[in-house]
Amino acid sequence: MRDNHQSWGSYPKAYPQHVHPIRWRHEALPQTERTTSVLPYGNGRSYGDSCQNNGATLLTTHSLRRFISFDHDTGVLRCEGGVLLADILDNFVPQGWFLPVTPGTKHVSIGGAIANDVHGKNHHKAGTFGCHVRTVELLRSTGERITCSPHHHSELFRATIGGLGLTGLIVWADIQLKPITSPLIDKERIRFSGLDEFFDLSNQSNTSFEYTVGWIDCLANQQHTGRGVFIRGNHCADNAQSLTHIPRRTTLTVPFHLPSAVLHSGVIKIFNRVYYHLQPRQLTQARIPYEKFFYPLDTILHWNRLYGTRGFLQYQCVIPSRYEREGIRDLLSVIQQSQQGSFLAVIKTFGAIQSPGLLSFPKPGTTLALDFPFFGEQTLTLLTKLDSLVRETGGAVYPAKDAHMSSEDFQAYFPAWHKIEQLRDPKFSSSFWRRVTRLNTTPQHSTKSESYSLATEKEQAFAHHSLFNNMNQA
Amino acid sequence: MNILIIGATSSIAQETAKCFALEGARLYLAGRNLEKLQAIQGDVFVRGAKQVEAMALDLCLLDQHEHLITTAIHTLGRLDAVLIAHGTLSDQQICEQSVSTTMQELTTNCLSTISLLTILGNYFEEQGKGTIAVISSVAGDRGRQSNYVYGTAKGAVTIFLQGLRNRLTQSGVSVLTVKPGFVDTPMTAYIRKNLLFAKSETIGKHIHQAIKNPRDEVYMPWFWQPIMMLLRSIPECMFKQLKF
Ligand SMILES: Cc1cc2nc3c(=O)[nH]c(=O)nc-3n(C[C@H](O)[C@H](O)[C@H](O)COP(=O)(O)OP(=O)(O)OC[C@H]3O[C@@H](n4cnc5c(N)ncnc54)[C@H](O)[C@@H]3O)c2cc1C
Numbered sequence: 001m002r003d004n005h006q007s008w009g010s011y012p013k014a015y016p017q018h019v020h021p022i023r024w025r026h027e028a029l030p031q032t033e034r035t036t037s038v039l040p041y042g043n044g045r046s047y048g049d050s051c052q053n054n055g056a057t058l059l060t061t062h063s064l065r066r067f068i069s070f071d072h073d074t075g076v077l078r079c080e081g082g083v084l085l086a087d088i089l090d091n092f093v094p095q096g097w098f099l100p101v102t103p104g105t106k107h108v109s110i111g112g113a114i115a116n117d118v119h120g121k122n123h124h125k126a127g128t129f130g131c132h133v134r135t136v137e138l139l140r141s142t143g144e145r146i147t148c149s150p151h152h153h154s155e156l157f158r159a160t161i162g163g164l165g166l167t168g169l170i171v172w173a174d175i176q177l178k179p180i181t182s183p184l185i186d187k188e189r190i191r192f193s194g195l196d197e198f199f200d201l202s203n204q205s206n207t208s209f210e211y212t213v214g215w216i217d218c219l220a221n222q223q224h225t226g227r228g229v230f231i232r233g234n235h236c237a238d239n240a241q242s243l244t245h246i247p248r249r250t251t252l253t254v255p256f257h258l259p260s261a262v263l264h265s266g267v268i269k270i271f272n273r274v275y276y277h278l279q280p281r282q283l284t285q286a287r288i289p290y291e292k293f294f295y296p297l298d299t300i301l302h303w304n305r306l307y308g309t310r311g312f313l314q315y316q317c318v319i320p321s322r323y324e325r326e327g328i329r330d331l332l333s334v335i336q337q338s339q340q341g342s343f344l345a346v347i348k349t350f351g352a353i354q355s356p357g358l359l360s361f362p363k364p365g366t367t368l369a370l371d372f373p374f375f376g377e378q379t380l381t382l383l384t385k386l387d388s389l390v391r392e393t394g395g396a397v398y399p400a401k402d403a404h405m406s407s408e409d410f411q412a413y414f415p416a417w418h419k420i421e422q423l424r425d426p427k428f429s430s431s432f433w434r435r436v437t438r439l440n441t442t443p444q445h446s447t448k449s450e451s452y453s454l455a456t457e458k459e460q461a462f463a464h465h466s467l468f469n470n471m472n473q474a
Numbered sequence: 475m476n477i478l479i480i481g482a483t484s485s486i487a488q489e490t491a492k493c494f495a496l497e498g499a500r501l502y503l504a505g506r507n508l509e510k511l512q513a514i515q516g517d518v519f520v521r522g523a524k525q526v527e528a529m530a531l532d533l534c535l536l537d538q539h540e541h542l543i544t545t546a547i548h549t550l551g552r553l554d555a556v557l558i559a560h561g562t563l564s565d566q567q568i569c570e571q572s573v574s575t576t577m578q579e580l581t582t583n584c585l586s587t588i589s590l591l592t593i594l595g596n597y598f599e600e601q602g603k604g605t606i607a608v609i610s611s612v613a614g615d616r617g618r619q620s621n622y623v624y625g626t627a628k629g630a631v632t633i634f635l636q637g638l639r640n641r642l643t644q645s646g647v648s649v650l651t652v653k654p655g656f657v658d659t660p661m662t663a664y665i666r667k668n669l670l671f672a673k674s675e676t677i678g679k680h681i682h683q684a685i686k687n688p689r690d691e692v693y694m695p696w697f698w699q700p701i702m703m704l705l706r707s708i709p710e711c712m713f714k715q716l717k718f
């Protein structure tokens with residue numbers, strides 16, 4: 001019973017009119033009224049409104065969670081769209097198989113991983129999740145089932161990878177898993193004192209390490225800008241380790257939303273400083289279970305409640321290689337000046353492997369991800385500044401984590417959006433899509449502009465309303 | 475482990491099936507919808523089941539039960555355990571107005587189970603070992619105006635199981651009565667969820683455990699035991715005044 005199908009950032013709040021569970025893969029889509037749209041909802045781990053369909057219907061896939069077949073010779077798994085990455089790990093790590101790409105949480109569905117074309121710490125070696133998807137079955141609102149792959153219905157396939165759930169319901173998919181000999185990761189961590197050092201470490205590590213990522217202190221003063229910790233790792237190659245020997249980690253849960261005072265910028269600044277100084281100066285090595293390496297946040301369930309009821313905004317952008325050094329530095333200095341900080345600022349260089357996805361977010365360059373507690377207008381102003389910096393460099397902002405970017409910015413970041421609009425199932429829409437395309441994507445009236453403004457106005461009024469409430473609380 | 479799961483398309487039963495699959499069990503699944511059965515078959519097979527077979531039949535067709543059970547025994551070679559899980563949450567108001575709906579509900583939730591248990595009881599008695607597990611309900615512990623048709627069916631199943639347990643203990647067969655409280659499954663899709671609702675994963679896993687380590691009657695989750703004890707202890711003259 002997830003919190004009324006809100007998104008992970010609890011901002012903006014959205015209220016679906018209907019929630020319709022899809023439980024079996026042979027089931028048809030619900031017959032909705034002609035004017036309302038539907039949107040698949042995976043596990044709600046997107047931060048903003050890409051998994052929301054305010055006032056319309058969500059198709060939940062929690063029970064669409066079965067494996068279909070597995071080929072032990074090739075490592076190709078066929079499974080339903082609601083299967084979680086955690087289900088795959090639990091079942092296949094003991095058999096010597098791992099996810100080809102994993103985001104920072106394993107509580108993500110296959111449908112969600114494909115629809116946002118998620119990336120992980122091995123982007124420089126493996127590309128995005130979509131690079132490892134062999135086939136998907138799409139259920140369209142006409143009742144048609146289309147099996148797409150790079151060879152059949154390839155345009156629809158490319159529109160579905162990173163397609164934000166708009167091309168139809170992903171009923172099942174074939175995923176290429178990768179062989180491993182141990183559930184352990186050989187991890188190294190190295191403290192760095194500035195951005196140049198980060199980029200040097202990244203360049204040195206990207207050939208010999210499968211996984212690389214950095215954490216940075218985003219509130220450090222001028223001379224320390226960009227200091228942080230570089231983390232890199234490889235799957236342990238020592239096959240004397242038993243595959244099934246995975247020490248269970250206890251999980252804690254945050255039972256309720258914390259008061260927002262905890263998030264005072266001073267607290268965040270101190271947290272960052274202490275965290276940095278706790279890191280040993282020298283390179284350290286450790287052999288650790290994969291869960292500890294990939295999913296440190298998953299040990300605290302509902303950690304998003306730490307941000308209180310008014311929620312938070314995640315911000316993730318990519319700056320193309322040409323401008324990455326200045327671009328990231330500029331972003332950090334704007335953040336530092338604003339004194340709105342993040343507990344966890346993550347930095348990573350993306351590689352050149354191209355995803356088949358038309359709307360895929362990663363591109364060669366450097367990505368920065370931060371979360372900002374929501375303080376109303378000042379937070380939104382900061383994000384607008386960051387957006388324009390990103391736009392100047394020819395970069396992009398990640399839709400999976402966005403609740404704010406303007407339609408102009410979105411369309412500049414993702415010129416292929418027109419193509420998605422053409423291939424979108426006319427019955428499928430989301431709060432995000434209506435916001436960033438400014439189209440009335442409720443079925444039926446796609447040509448009537450008045451009904452468009454009505455729909456968007458309603459959402460805007462709603463967004464303002466919640467903003468107003470939030471500011472009142474603050 | 476060879477297990478026959480009757481009503482295998484139930485959300486709770488699917489979760490129990492997954493646990494057995496992980497241990498490399500052999501499963502025989504019975505339910506009324508072939509497509510659903512096939513989806514579960516694929517899933518448990520990938521999860522590690524050594525063999526998974528299925529039969530589609532409406533369990534209200536009592537004269538098919540003998541055929542189902544003999545086919546399952548024949549296919550798997552022998553049965554170590556059976557789980558009976560099918561059921562429908564009767565609409566009390568419709569039942570009050572319709573004799574035929576009431577009889578239908580009693581057939582689904584009680585008579586079909588009693589018919590299956592009669593055949594299975596003899597099989598396990600002769601075998602001299604094994605576990606018979608049935609999902610009854612806390613609703614069978616006391617009749618209430620809001621759902622006494624369903625409650626009657628479950629109550630009768632609970633009493634039948636008590637008798638069967640009493641009879642089969644001598645032969646080394648264990649009989650498990652599972653009494654879940656509210657569980658979030660399609661059966662309760664239209665009921666507003668509250669803190670008392672458990673997940674089908676949790677209940678499914680508990681059932682797996684209770685089959686592996688034989689128990690008699692188990693409330694799931696555990697807190698229903700004190701709640702039901704309290705509810706049963708209220709004198710009837712007071713209870714009849716309560717509205718729930
Ligand atoms: C702690 C944390 C760490 C994260 N780390 C990363 C990271 O490192 N890299 C990264 O890329 N992302 C990361 N994310 C974001 C997350 O991976 C994505 O938002 C992911 O898409 C969420 O999947 P979900 O199953 O929760 O889908 P939802 O959030 O519910 O939905 C996401 C999108 O998928 C669509 N969708 C869902 N199911 C289907 C389906 N069956 N058919 C068609 N469309 C469907 C929805 O319509 C929606 O557009 C992180 C998120 C969290 C909370």
Ligand SMILES: NC(=O)c1ccc[n+]([C@@H]2O[C@H](COP(=O)([O-])OP(=O)(O)OC[C@H]3O[C@@H](n4cnc5c(N)ncnc54)[C@H](OP(=O)(O)O)[C@@H]3O)[C@@H](O)[C@H]2O)c1
Pocket residue numbers: 481482483484485486487505506507510531532533534559560561562563582609610611612653654655656657658659660661662
């Ligand atoms: N959910 C609760 O709160 C709760 C509480 C206490 C006890 N229980 C009991 O738990 C058991 C499992 O239910 P559930 O919660 O898992 O709900 P469920 O998912 O709805 O499962 C019920 C299953 O019974 C099947 N069924 C019904 N009539 C049938 C028939 N005549 N022939 C064959 N199959 C039939 C249904 O098949 P179809 O899928 O084909 O319809 C369905 O798969 C039931 O005995 C129920 O009474 C449930």
